[in-house]
Amino acid sequence: MKNITTRNTLRVIVLIVVASIVxxxxxxxxxxxxxxxxxxRTNPLWLPxxxxxxxxxxxxxxxxxxxxxxxxxxxSLMTVFLTLxxxxxxxxxxxQIHFFGAKMILSYLLLGLMFPFxxxxxxxxxxxxxxxxxxxxxxxxxxxxxxxxxxxxxxxKAFFDQLPKELFxxxxxxxxxxxxxxxxxxxxxxxxxxxxxxxFVFVQSWNNFLLPLVVLNDRSIYTWPLGMMQFQGExxxxxxxxxxxxxxxxxxAVIFFLAAQKYIVAGLTGGSVKG
Amino acid sequence: xxxLDRTAVPRRGNADRVKKGLVSGKFTALLILLPPALxxxxxxxxxxxxxxxxxxxxxxxxxxxxxxxxxxxxxxxxLDHSVFHTALWNTAKLILVxxxxxxxxxxxxALLVYRKTPTNTLFRLVFFLPYILAExxxxxxxxxxxxxxxxxxxxxxxxxxxxxxxxxxDHQWAFPAIMTVIVWxxxxxxxxxxxxxxxxxxxxxxxxxxxxxxKPRQVAxxxxxPLIKHALVVSGFFAIIGSLQIFDIIIPMxxxxxxxxxxxxxxxLYSFGLSRLNIGFGSATAVVLFVLAIGxxxxxxxxxxKGSKA
Numbered sequence: 001m002k003n004i005t006t007r008n009t010l011r012v013i014v015l016i017v018v019a020s021i022v023x024x025x026x027x028x029x030x031x032x033x034x035x036x037x038x039x040x041r042t043n044p045l046w047l048p049x050x051x052x053x054x055x056x057x058x059x060x061x062x063x064x065x066x067x068x069x070x071x072x073x074x075x076s077l078m079t080v081f082l083t084l085x086x087x088x089x090x091x092x093x094x095x096q097i098h099f100f101g102a103k104m105i106l107s108y109l110l111l112g113l114m115f116p117f118x119x120x121x122x123x124x125x126x127x128x129x130x131x132x133x134x135x136x137x138x139x140x141x142x143x144x145x146x147x148x149x150x151x152x153x154x155x156x157k158a159f160f161d162q163l164p165k166e167l168f169x170x171x172x173x174x175x176x177x178x179x180x181x182x183x184x185x186x187x188x189x190x191x192x193x194x195x196x197x198x199x200f201v202f203v204q205s206w207n208n209f210l211l212p213l214v215v216l217n218d219r220s221i222y223t224w225p226l227g228m229m230q231f232q233g234e235x236x237x238x239x240x241x242x243x244x245x246x247x248x249x250x251x252x253a254v255i256f257f258l259a260a261q262k263y264i265v266a267g268l269t270g271g272s273v274k275g
Numbered sequence: 276x277x278x279l280d281r282t283a284v285p286r287r288g289n290a291d292r293v294k295k296g297l298v299s300g301k302f303t304a305l306l307i308l309l310p311p312a313l314x315x316x317x318x319x320x321x322x323x324x325x326x327x328x329x330x331x332x333x334x335x336x337x338x339x340x341x342x343x344x345x346x347x348x349x350x351x352x353x354l355d356h357s358v359f360h361t362a363l364w365n366t367a368k369l370i371l372v373x374x375x376x377x378x379x380x381x382x383x384x385a386l387l388v389y390r391k392t393p394t395n396t397l398f399r400l401v402f403f404l405p406y407i408l409a410e411x412x413x414x415x416x417x418x419x420x421x422x423x424x425x426x427x428x429x430x431x432x433x434x435x436x437x438x439x440x441x442x443x444x445d446h447q448w449a450f451p452a453i454m455t456v457i458v459w460x461x462x463x464x465x466x467x468x469x470x471x472x473x474x475x476x477x478x479x480x481x482x483x484x485x486x487x488x489x490k491p492r493q494v495a496x497x498x499x500x501p502l503i504k505h506a507l508v509v510s511g512f513f514a515i516i517g518s519l520q521i522f523d524i525i526i527p528m529x530x531x532x533x534x535x536x537x538x539x540x541x542x543x544l545y546s547f548g549l550s551r552l553n554i555g556f557g558s559a560t561a562v563v564l565f566v567l568a569i570g571x572x573x574x575x576x577x578x579x580x581k582g583s584k585a
Contacts, residue, residue, distance in 0.1 A: 007491070011387055012394075014387065015384075015387060015388065015398050018384065018402070019398060019401045019402070021459075022401055022402060022404065022405060022459065022463075023401055023404065024427075025416050025417060025419075025420050025427070025459075026404070026405075026416065028416075028419070028420070028427060029416045029419065032419065037425075040425050041424060041425050043430075044419075044425055044426060044427050044430050045427050045430065085311075086311045086312050086315060087312065089307075089308035089309070089311065089312065090308060090309055090311075090312035090313075092308060093304065093305060093308045093309050097301055097304060097305060099301070099305060105309075105313070108316075108321075109312060109313070109316055111320075111321070112316065112320050114568065114569055114572055115320060115324060115565070115568070116516065116519060116520050116564060116565065116568045117520065118520050118522060118540075118541040118544065118561070118564065119324065119327065119561040119562070119564045119565040119568070120319075120320065120323040120324055120327065120561070121544070121545075121549070121561070122323075122327060122330070122544070122548055122549055122554055122557045122558055122561055123322075123323035123324070123326035123327045123330060123558065123561075124319065124323045125337075125549065126326065126330075126337060126554065127318070127319070127322065127323055127326070142315065142318075142319055143319045145315055145319075146315040146316050146318065146319035146320050147319070147320060149312055149315065149316050149320075150316075150320075153312065177300040177303075177304070178300045178301060178303075178304035179300070179303065179304050179307065179308075182304070182308070203407065206409070207408075207409035207410065207411075207523075209409070209410060209411050209522070209523040209526070210522050210523065210541075210545070214545075214549060224409075225409055225410075225411040225412075225523075228411055228412065228415065229411060229526070229527060232415060232527065237424070237425075239419050239422065239425045242415060242419070243416070243419060246412050246415050246416055249409070249412055250408060250412055253407050253408060253409070253412075254404070254407070256407075257403075257404075257407045265467065265471070268464075268467045268468055268471055
């Protein structure tokens with residue numbers, strides 16, 4: 001009995017130590033946002049002497065902050081919407097309609113699972129420029145959607161394949177077309193997988209840095225990671241301002257995570273089972 | 276006429292109609308549902324990769340049509356460039372750290388918190404927190420931690436009576452610092468995969484082993500870990516492919532410096548190919564990255580596939 005208690009104490013100590021290393025920098029950033037730059041220098045880690053929210057308020061009153069967040073929000077939502085619609089439509093075709101060449105076309109669409117996004121970034125820049133899309137939302141939305149499609153199709157198809165076949169047959173005997181069936185039965189029955197894929201696509205788009213960095217030059221359509229780098233450039237060593245900015249962008253991410261936790265865990269579990 | 280039809284062959288007529296409807300509906304459905312995915316994917320994934328191969332044969336700044344064909348010169352230049360060697364070596368280090376430090380750490384923690392209790396849930400949330408942060412945010416926070424004037428490392432050093440170190444401006448320390456941040460950022464992701472797998476290990480097996488007198492360490496080593504091998508293989512794959520693509524964390528932390536010592540393949544591609552509009556040269560780098568990724572994927576599949584059969 002005694003043995004078990006010591007072991008458990010040891011376990012908790014290890015967990016607390018790791019947890020403090022994980023959370024320490026985040027708390028330091030949060031506290032740092034309340035400090036003056038000179039206080040930060042003498043006291044980088046612990047609670048601020050006085051909780052002065054001036055840095056935070058200054059950033060919140062700055063229109064750029066909201067513009068960056070708004071741009072990111074729009075781009076992420078559009079990417080999620082397009083990935084879900086286009087990906088689910090294609091996955092439905094492979095799951096329910098048998099036609100010549102289906103297997104080959106599916107393998108083609110799944111090729112994206114192996115391609116590192118970064119390897120395509122240069123020609124992607126040229127392509128986006130030649131299409132006249134530089135400095136538009138579409139320059140980010142369309143490539144992001146295209147690169148998310150392979151995984152989305154894989155996950156959607158696996159899910160659609162498990163839907164009861166009887167439902168499908170009954171609907172056809174009643175004269176329901178493939179398109180109707182997709183819209184009125186498959187999609188509504190697939191909310192769990194739509195949510196999981198949607199959450200992942202959203203997070204990825206929200207945090208994406210390389211693609212916006214390459215295709216967006218106009219500050220007015222910067223996404224928030226670009227805005228943050230811009231901000232860092234302007235405030236160079238005013239760490240208190242930078243930390244306040246970073247903290248403000250972390251808060252929505254944490255809230256989103258807590259709300260979407262169920263789907264994120266479901267996605268990770270599904271991924272580890274499917275491989 | 277109609278009555279006759281209805282009474283004589285109702286079943287067949289119905290079946291015909293269904294069949295006909297299916298065939299025509301099938302074609303419309305294919306025409307409407309499939310092309311969007313095919314067009315988007317071809318235009319923004321497959322074509323750019325083919326373009327990269329094509330561009331890599333030219334000395335081209337990205338304007339006008341590529342005309343100055345140089346054959347394999349870009350690849351030759353790449354192989355001769357010492358910064359590229361550094362970038363490759365750094366990428367290899369990231370892979371090693373991910374496999375040898377990050378994965379065991381994640382596995383150990385997963386074994387400590389996989390049981391469903393309220394405290395475990397709390398710890399899991401904390402460990403997963405860095406994964407949901409944007410890389411840029413993580414990079415900036417850690418730039419602060421490592422800052423020589425303001426940072427936490429330097430105030431710790433001061434407390435111990437040492438001189439402060441400008442970690443990220445230091446040849447010796449900059450890359451280890453980046454590796455630390457990468458482990459910090461991603462171990463929670465791998466831990467979650469293992470937790471999911473550990474929870475699916477049948478409880479009877481663990482109980483049986485305990486009844487036989489196995490210590491927790493033995494249970495983990497001989498029962499649990501062998502049973503979640505599949506999850507380990509998957510997470511190893513993510514770790515390797517992820518390491519090949521590290522970019523976002525390095526840009527805010529060091530931007531490849533000091534004196535190009537912290538580049539990875541992707542930051543190299545960005546700095547030497549895109550920023551300077553050496554599209555041909557950058558494309559050659561991209562092709563190397565692509566070949567590495569595919570090569571590793573195949574090799575990995577082979578070896579782990581064989582391993583699980585044995």
